[in-house]
Amino acid sequence: MSEQYPALVVIGPLLCALLVSVAGWLRPRLCLPLAIVGLGIAAAASTGLLAQVLATGPVSYRLGGWAPPWGIVYYVDNLSAVVAALVSWVALFNLAASYRTAMTDYPEKIGPFYTLYVLAVTGMLGMVVTGDAFNLYVLLEITSLTGYALIGLAGGRAPLASLNYLFLGTIGASFYLLGVGYLYIVTGSLNMADLAKLLTPLYGSLALLAAFAITLVGLWMKMAFFPLHAWLPNAYGFAPAPAASLLAPLMTKVMVYVMIRVMISVFTVEFILQEVALSQFVVWLAVAAMVAGALMALGQRDLKRMLAYIVVAEVGYMVGGAWLGNKMAMTGAILHIINDAVMTFCVFLAAGCIYQKTRGTAFEDLQGLFKKMPWTMTALAAGALAMIGVPPFCGFFSKWYLIRGGLEAGHWGFVGALLFSSLVNVVLFFRIFEIAFFEPMSHGHGGHGGHGEQAKAIALTEAPLSMLLPLLAAALGLVALGLATGPLVEKIILPIIPAGLG
Amino acid sequence: MHSITPLLAVLVSLAAVPFIILCRKRPNARESVTFIAAGIKLLLVASLLPLVMAGKEVGITLATVLPGAPLALKVDAFGLLFALVSSSLWIVTSAYSIGYMRGLDEHSQTRYFCFFAVALSATIGVAFSANLFTMYLFYEMLSLATYPLVTHHQDPEARSSGRKYLFYIMGTSIALALPAMIIAYQQAGTLAFSPAGFLAGKVSPVMAGVLLFMFIFGFAKAGIMPVHSWLPAAMVAPTPVSALLHAVAVVKVGAFSILRIITGVFGVDLLKGLDLGMAVAWVAAFTIIVASLIALSQDGLKRRLAFSTIGQLSYIVLGLALLSPKGMTGGTLHIAMHAFGKITLFMCAGAIFVATGKKNISDMTGIGKRMPWTMAAFLVGSLSVIGLPPTGGFISKWYLALGCLQAGSVALLVVLLVSSLLNAAYFLPIVYRAYFKPPVEAAWAEGRNEGPAAAWVPPLVTAACSLVLFFYPQPFLRLAQMAVASLFGG
Numbered sequence: 002m003s004e005q006y007p008a009l010v011v012i013g014p015l016l017c018a019l020l021v022s023v024a025g026w027l028r029p030r031l032c033l034p035l036a037i038v039g040l041g042i043a044a045a046a047s048t049g050l051l052a053q054v055l056a057t058g059p060v061s062y063r064l065g066g067w068a069p070p071w072g073i074v075y076y077v078d079n080l081s082a083v084v085a086a087l088v089s090w091v092a093l094f095n096l097a098a099s100y101r102t103a104m105t106d107y108p109e110k111i112g113p114f115y116t117l118y119v120l121a122v123t124g125m126l127g128m129v130v131t132g133d134a135f136n137l138y139v140l141l142e143i144t145s146l147t148g149y150a151l152i153g154l155a156g157g158r159a160p161l162a163s164l165n166y167l168f169l170g171t172i173g174a175s176f177y178l179l180g181v182g183y184l185y186i187v188t189g190s191l192n193m194a195d196l197a198k199l200l201t202p203l204y205g206s207l208a209l210l211a212a213f214a215i216t217l218v219g220l221w222m223k224m225a226f227f228p229l230h231a232w233l234p235n236a237y238g239f240a241p242a243p244a245a246s247l248l249a250p251l252m253t254k255v256m257v258y259v260m261i262r263v264m265i266s267v268f269t270v271e272f273i274l275q276e277v278a279l280s281q282f283v284v285w286l287a288v289a290a291m292v293a294g295a296l297m298a299l300g301q302r303d304l305k306r307m308l309a310y311i312v313v314a315e316v317g318y319m320v321g322g323a324w325l326g327n328k329m330a331m332t333g334a335i336l337h338i339i340n341d342a343v344m345t346f347c348v349f350l351a352a353g354c355i356y357q358k359t360r361g362t363a364f365e366d367l368q369g370l371f372k373k374m375p376w377t378m379t380a381l382a383a384g385a386l387a388m389i390g391v392p393p394f395c396g397f398f399s400k401w402y403l404i405r406g407g408l409e410a411g412h413w414g415f416v417g418a419l420l421f422s423s424l425v426n427v428v429l430f431f432r433i434f435e436i437a438f439f440e441p442m443s444h445g446h447g448g449h450g451g452h453g454e455q456a457k458a459i460a461l462t463e464a465p466l467s468m469l470l471p472l473l474a475a476a477l478g479l480v481a482l483g484l485a486t487g488p489l490v491e492k493i494i495l496p497i498i499p500a501g502l503g
Numbered sequence: 504m505h506s507i508t509p510l511l512a513v514l515v516s517l518a519a520v521p522f523i524i525l526c527r528k529r530p531n532a533r534e535s536v537t538f539i540a541a542g543i544k545l546l547l548v549a550s551l552l553p554l555v556m557a558g559k560e561v562g563i564t565l566a567t568v569l570p571g572a573p574l575a576l577k578v579d580a581f582g583l584l585f586a587l588v589s590s591s592l593w594i595v596t597s598a599y600s601i602g603y604m605r606g607l608d609e610h611s612q613t614r615y616f617c618f619f620a621v622a623l624s625a626t627i628g629v630a631f632s633a634n635l636f637t638m639y640l641f642y643e644m645l646s647l648a649t650y651p652l653v654t655h656h657q658d659p660e661a662r663s664s665g666r667k668y669l670f671y672i673m674g675t676s677i678a679l680a681l682p683a684m685i686i687a688y689q690q691a692g693t694l695a696f697s698p699a700g701f702l703a704g705k706v707s708p709v710m711a712g713v714l715l716f717m718f719i720f721g722f723a724k725a726g727i728m729p730v731h732s733w734l735p736a737a738m739v740a741p742t743p744v745s746a747l748l749h750a751v752a753v754v755k756v757g758a759f760s761i762l763r764i765i766t767g768v769f770g771v772d773l774l775k776g777l778d779l780g781m782a783v784a785w786v787a788a789f790t791i792i793v794a795s796l797i798a799l800s801q802d803g804l805k806r807r808l809a810f811s812t813i814g815q816l817s818y819i820v821l822g823l824a825l826l827s828p829k830g831m832t833g834g835t836l837h838i839a840m841h842a843f844g845k846i847t848l849f850m851c852a853g854a855i856f857v858a859t860g861k862k863n864i865s866d867m868t869g870i871g872k873r874m875p876w877t878m879a880a881f882l883v884g885s886l887s888v889i890g891l892p893p894t895g896g897f898i899s900k901w902y903l904a905l906g907c908l909q910a911g912s913v914a915l916l917v918v919l920l921v922s923s924l925l926n927a928a929y930f931l932p933i934v935y936r937a938y939f940k941p942p943v944e945a946a947w948a949e950g951r952n953e954g955p956a957a958a959w960v961p962p963l964v965t966a967a968c969s970l971v972l973f974f975y976p977q978p979f980l981r982l983a984q985m986a987v988a989s990l991f992g993g
Contacts, residue, residue, distance in 0.1 A: 390677070391647070392640040398568065404685050416682065423677050431669055438654070439662045484574070487567040 007062035007075040013042030018119040025112015032115040044089040070192035076132030099243035106241035121147040151244040162235035176219025183212035224256035227290030238306040242353030250346035270501040290317025295425035304362040330406020337399035347384035347475040354464035370437035383476035385430035395482035512547040571693035577633035580986035586630040596747040602957025621648040635694040671733035680721025700770020724757025742853030750845035783824035787817040795925035830906020835983040837899035844887030850962035858954030869942030883966035885930035895972030
């Protein structure tokens with residue numbers, strides 16, 4: 002059984018997606034349980050896979066028994082195993098939390114929603130475990146198309162935002178495909194490990210540089226790396242809660258994973274540091290992403306949109322870390338993939354809980370929330386502290402490694418931008434907390450916060466338990482991840498960092 | 504020596520929080536939880552005293568989060584002194600909180616007691632931190648736990664004060680202390696406090712100077728000018744918060760952090776070699792004089808106390824920066840002595856507010872007729888902060904003065920003396936007006952009425968402590984001397 006884990010991670014949810022879509026026609030009530038089974042299989046298999054990889058080293062799985070480079074190979078090392086586990090667990094928790102929101106946000110479309118949801122996760126998991134550059138493109142399209150639909154299925158301005166996302170996302174994916182095409186032309190192979198070997202003699206060739214540049218731009222587009230981020234704020238801001246808290250934490254992070262995978266497993270760091278020599282430029286772009294993301298977030302008057310711009314800034318952290326060109330920074334970038342996924346999940350889910358109760362996430366809707374939804378706000382505060390970077394919440398530790406990397410590279414701009422973005426996060430989140438703490442609800446008393454009896458006037462209407470429990474689990478996960486930083490870095494991340502990084 | 508006691512001492516008040524919330528409907532049960540937690544905390548801290556007195560170091564490592572900088576606790580004489588002061592005063596303040604909060608019928612008392620408990624956990628955490636990372640963690644935890652206490656009234660004034668509080672406290676710690684810590688780690692590969700300083704021999708002179716000042720201004724809770732103005736703003740909080748947190752826990756956490764920076768991170772020899780001690784001492788001296796001058800002009804009693812606190816915190820920093828054994832003993836001891844004196848003063852200010860609703864000194868003329876005991880406590884507290892016998896404050900100032908001479912700086916001694924005169928000038932007139940001028944309000948002449956006992960007895964207790972500490976300054980003096988001796992190799 003355990004040798005089939007890599008296949009199960011993808012096949013399990015894929016088959017369940019079919020069942021879910023059938024159930025959508027016949028027995029809509031079965032959709033959620035079936036989807037949970039599908040993602041449960043993926044979560045169990047990816048966790049088993051992680052244990053296996055940590056115990057015995059990377060796993061190479063030939064799909065259908067076909068030998069590489071012709072057949073498709075799933076290649077799972079520490080990095081892919083941990084990201085796969087992360088994706089499947091976050092998706093599973095979010096699925097559990099979607100029990101109520103799916104009914105309100107996708108009325109009459111329960112079947113399609115759960116089918117698309119499971120397919121999107123299948124695509125992400127596939128992208129993480131695959132060792133084949135073209136297979137990755139296929140899975141990328143599966144995730145993207147289902148993602149467009151998940152966002153667009155809801156009413157309001159979501160379809161337009163989704164269309165915009167579709168245009169830009171398709172351009173991004175096409176760029177990636179074009180890059181892979183170039184690689185295929187010069188090497189005749191699509192297998193990543195094979196490509197890495199075949200590319201070595203070609204270093205310095207213009208075709209290779211072009212292939213790299215085009216692939217990279219495509220991936221940047223998909224991860225909303227500034228200035229290619231334009232689709233993201235609307236797409237995530239207008240997306241219905243269950244889709245937003247699935248895609249915002251995972252999609253950008255999986256794309257950063259793919260970028261790092263392509264950088265270290267296909268092109269190798271030697272090529273990137275010596276032949277491309279764009280590191281300085283890319284890190285400055287990352288600096289721009291952090292600063293611009295932070296500033297644009299400051300301009301928002303809606304919680305979800307504000308969070309969406311923070312995602313733009315966070316992508317800057319990870320891209321910058323990956324390109325600083327040393328071990329510490331790369332460690333920070335990879336650690337931040339994990340940490341940022343959980344903290345983004347936490348804050349978007351909290352926003353979803355708030356929306357479920359208030360039917361809006363504009364700043365005016367947040368008044369009096371500390372009284373009204375104390376648990377949700379506690380979880381939001383935990384997410385905020387992680388994003389600000391307060392120990393022992395996990396965000397602190399990835400920042401720690403990123404700043405160390407920045408210092409080691411002597412890149413003061415990067416260090417400064419990271420600190421700046423942390424400080425802006427303080428402002429952003431405490432602005433929210435001020436509204437939720439100081440401002441009474443519009444139907445409450447004006448002026449002074451109230452003495453005793455007003456506390457009773459505001460009824461406690463906390464989010465439903467099915468949302469609250471996953472949310473609190475995520476909030477606790479932020480602390481747990483933070484305290485586990487030592488083993489996480491030591492056992493999982495450091496072994497896969499290529500020796501070529503200083 | 505491995506022991507779980509320090510961890511328990513940190514966690515006991517945190518563990519009280521769920522119980523406080525559970526008992527929210529029954530205030531008496533709720534406050535019992537606070538008292539039980541405070542009592543256990545003091546016992547746990549006190550149980551470490553014999554071990555530390557015997558020269559042992561007790562510690563525990565919780566999690567190896569970063570190589571060379573685990574989440575770890577270690578109890579030494581410095582930390583124990585601070586922990587003893589904070590945990591013993593928490594009990595007194597809890598009694599006082601009940602008198603004050605119930606006397607004024609404040610809202611959200613459950614929230615108030617919860618965050619108070621969290622703040623105390625963080626304070627003891629700072630005291631017992633074994634390395635800079637752990638200290639930073641608890642430092643930030645304290646900043647965040649204090650925010651809802653400072654903004655307790657939830658009105659526009661609390662909101663803007665809360666903003667100022669965050670801006671100074673979190674802004675400096677993220678923008679200055681955090682990068683300084685990472686640079687220090689980059690240089691030394693460790694963050695564990697050591698008597699010789701873990702940066703000794705690892706940094707260039709310029710970098711040492713830059714890092715030192717990044718730390719000193721990064722830990723803005725110490726209130727060194729120009730990062731002091733959050734403290735007067737924080738006076739918007741209920742008075743027990745000002746008393747325990749803004750005279751003892753929070754501000755002393757700032758001073759204590761600087762103590763660790765000087766003694767555990769840089770070390771006496773490194774600072775002496777680069778003459779950085781004197782630089783810090785003069786920054787502190789500037790703060791002492793300017794804060795005292797500003798205090799003179801404040802009419803709001805709590806604001807005057809706040810500026811006095813800013814000045815007194817710099818005494819601690821100055822004593823440590825002298826880098827002479829006597830001076831460092833005085834600075835360390837001042838953590839304890841000033842705590843007992845200043846908390847008395849704040850509690851008196853609160854008692855006056857509960858009994859009469861007065862906040863301004865000019866409205867308190869003749870209040871001695873109405874509240875003789877409260878004002879007597881105020882007098883003792885004033886004497887202690889000024890540094891006059893027979894109060895504990897005299898002892899720490901005595902050591903500070905000796906320390907100046909030992910360090911060969913008569914100029915700094917003059918600063919201390921001038922500041923003492925200024926202290927007297929801003930405190931004694933209050934007492935004089937209270938006792939010897941006719942009351943502004945006719946009702947006050949009718950006789951003694953000091954409000955709820957829980958509001959005016961606690962300051963009497965702490966005032967008595969101040970007096971006792973003059974005659975018997977143990978265990979604080981012994982701990983300070985031991986701690987300083989460990990820095991000078993014996």
